[in-house]
Amino acid sequence: MRLLLVEDTVALADQLLPLLRDHGYAVDWLADGRDALVRAHDDDFDLVILDLGLPGLDGLEVLRRWREQGLGMPVLILTARDSWAERVDGLRAGADDYLTKPFHPEELLLRVQAVLRRSHGSANHRRLQACGVALDEERQSAWLDQTEIELTGAEFRMLRYFMLNPRQLLSKSALNEHLYDGESERDSNVVEVHINRLRRKLGGEVIQTRRGQGYLFTGRD
Amino acid sequence: MRLLLVEDTVALADQLLPLLRDHGYAVDWLADGRDALVRAHDDDFDLVILDLGLPGLDGLEVLRRWREQGLGMPVLILTARDSWAERVDGLRAGADDYLTKPFHPEELLLRVQAVLRRSHGSANHRRLQACGVALDEERQSAWLDQTEIELTGAEFRMLRYFMLNPRQLLSKSALNEHLYDGESERDSNVVEVHINRLRRKLGGEVIQTRRGQGYLFTGRD
DNA sequence: TGTGGTGTTTAAGGTTGCGTTAAGGCCGGC
DNA sequence: GCCGGCCTTAACGCAACCTTAAACACCACA
Numbered sequence: 318m319r320l321l322l323v324e325d326t327v328a329l330a331d332q333l334l335p336l337l338r339d340h341g342y343a344v345d346w347l348a349d350g351r352d353a354l355v356r357a358h359d360d361d362f363d364l365v366i367l368d369l370g371l372p373g374l375d376g377l378e379v380l381r382r383w384r385e386q387g388l389g390m391p392v393l394i395l396t397a398r399d400s401w402a403e404r405v406d407g408l409r410a411g412a413d414d415y416l417t418k419p420f421h422p423e424e425l426l427l428r429v430q431a432v433l434r435r436s437h438g439s440a441n442h443r444r445l446q447a448c449g450v451a452l453d454e455e456r457q458s459a460w461l462d463q464t465e466i467e468l469t470g471a472e473f474r475m476l477r478y479f480m481l482n483p484r485q486l487l488s489k490s491a492l493n494e495h496l497y498d499g500e501s502e503r504d505s506n507v508v509e510v511h512i513n514r515l516r517r518k519l520g521g522e523v524i525q526t527r528r529g530q531g532y533l534f535t536g537r538d
Numbered sequence: 539m540r541l542l543l544v545e546d547t548v549a550l551a552d553q554l555l556p557l558l559r560d561h562g563y564a565v566d567w568l569a570d571g572r573d574a575l576v577r578a579h580d581d582d583f584d585l586v587i588l589d590l591g592l593p594g595l596d597g598l599e600v601l602r603r604w605r606e607q608g609l610g611m612p613v614l615i616l617t618a619r620d621s622w623a624e625r626v627d628g629l630r631a632g633a634d635d636y637l638t639k640p641f642h643p644e645e646l647l648l649r650v651q652a653v654l655r656r657s658h659g660s661a662n663h664r665r666l667q668a669c670g671v672a673l674d675e676e677r678q679s680a681w682l683d684q685t686e687i688e689l690t691g692a693e694f695r696m697l698r699y700f701m702l703n704p705r706q707l708l709s710k711s712a713l714n715e716h717l718y719d720g721e722s723e724r725d726s727n728v729v730e731v732h733i734n735r736l737r738r739k740l741g742g743e744v745i746q747t748r749r750g751q752g753y754l755f756t757g758r759d
Numbered sequence: 760t761g762t763g764g765t766g767t768t769t770a771a772g773g774t775t776g777c778g779t780t781a782a783g784g785c786c787g788g789c
Numbered sequence: 790g791c792c793g794g795c796c797t798t799a800a801c802g803c804a805a806c807c808t809t810a811a812a813c814a815c816c817a818c819a
Contacts, residue, residue: 470767690778
């Protein structure tokens with residue numbers, strides 16, 4: 318399992334590197350944003366741990382460019398600031414998780430494991446594939462067999478989140494959280510409506526419901 | 539699983555309560571530190587989520603007194619301030635983990651699950667294992683050998699509590715206590731019905747009966 | 760500023776299935 | 790044998806979910 322740590326604070330890197338390595342990860346370390354931007358093309362990392370406050374090139378910009386260039390590996394961002402907006406920006410730019418400094422080193426391990434598990438078999442391509450369904454992120458459309466199915470924005474966002482977490486139980490509140498940033502209504506059935514739309518387009522069996530618990534994407538298995 | 543949320547910000551509590559309950563936790567809610575101090579003696583909570591900035595009595599003081607009085611349940615503290623010193627104080631006072639506001643609600647869930655797993659001595663793996671049975675907390679389903687067994691909410695809650703206390707005698711009233719919050723009836727056979735359902739799904743031998751005493755989870759040993 | 764088209768959200772009513780209750784049978788202990 | 794605790798089953802109510810349509814927001818373009 319190959320990781321890239323992008324962190325300019327030497328003391329922190331010195332702390333994290335042995336910990337990660339002790340737990341069986343092969344870790345490369347860079348301290349500069351510009352280096353990281355290039356390096357991610359040379360090696361196929363399973364996960365990147367990215368500090369947002371970097372010399373050379375800001376972490377958020379690095380991440381944004383990676384995604385523009387079609388690099389889809391999971392990214393865990395570290396932020397020194399405790400700003401809600403920045404985290405949301407990070408998530409929008411394509412990060413998979415975030416951690417606010419300071420943190421317990423063990424906590425980083427937990428997140429790394431969680432993100433890796435989540436991204437298992439999925440997040441590595443521009444065209445996201447899971448359970449017999451493909452998602453074209455540029456055209457915002459899904460593919461079943463050889464036929465393209467056009468999606469609206471909301472449908473696409475929901476399907477993407479499902480496909481990034483295939484076969485996993487996603488509660489309605491989790492879907493709400495991830496599809497609408499923060500200030501969303503509580504007593505609304507938007508999620509149900511869009512799930513209904515996806516089922517119409519892709520077939521009723523692609524999303525299963527677990528009453529009282531949530532939904533899970535199982536595609537056409 | 540019985541949780542106590544001590545949080546005076548109503549908006550936050552309104553957000554967290556349904557989330558936690560959606561994920562199968564029975565949650566009691568208090569807004570005052572003095573109430574919390576007393577309440578933790580009356581009920582046997584599996585975990586307490588404790589805001590440090592409280593009216594009545596400061597959260598840190600509450601925690602300190604609990605520990606003095608011999609109460610050892612896991613405590614997850616919430617702090618609005620981004621102060622490192624305060625967190626250290628919290629950990630010193632006997633907290634098991636902390637979370638800085640604002641946070642993603644999902645993050646709280648991750649921590650709650652992690653703390654509960656840690657406090658019951660098992661490793662921090664998303665999949666809880668005991669006596670030849672595995673429990674997938676994300677999918678809320680059990681695994682026997684390689685086959686997945688889907689569980690309803692009530693079944694999942696009960697099985698999780700059994701698996702966190704394997705090979706231990708759990709009285710019917712204790713199960714009632716931990717699976718339902720304060721305002722629930724006591725003279726019913728809900729527990730028996732759900733034990734029956736679990737036995738049907740997992741096999742009759744996984745839960746043994748000690749007549750007049752309670753039940754114990756022995757899995758497939 | 761209007762107008763139409765597209766996409767999203769709200770609202771209302773119908774449907775489903777989980778959780779609970781209740782009733783009857785069973786079994787173990789005294 | 791009898792009683793009390795436990796098991797099993799079926800049925801019911803209600804919350805959760807689905808479905809549909811209409812209201813609404815947004816944008817392009819006149």
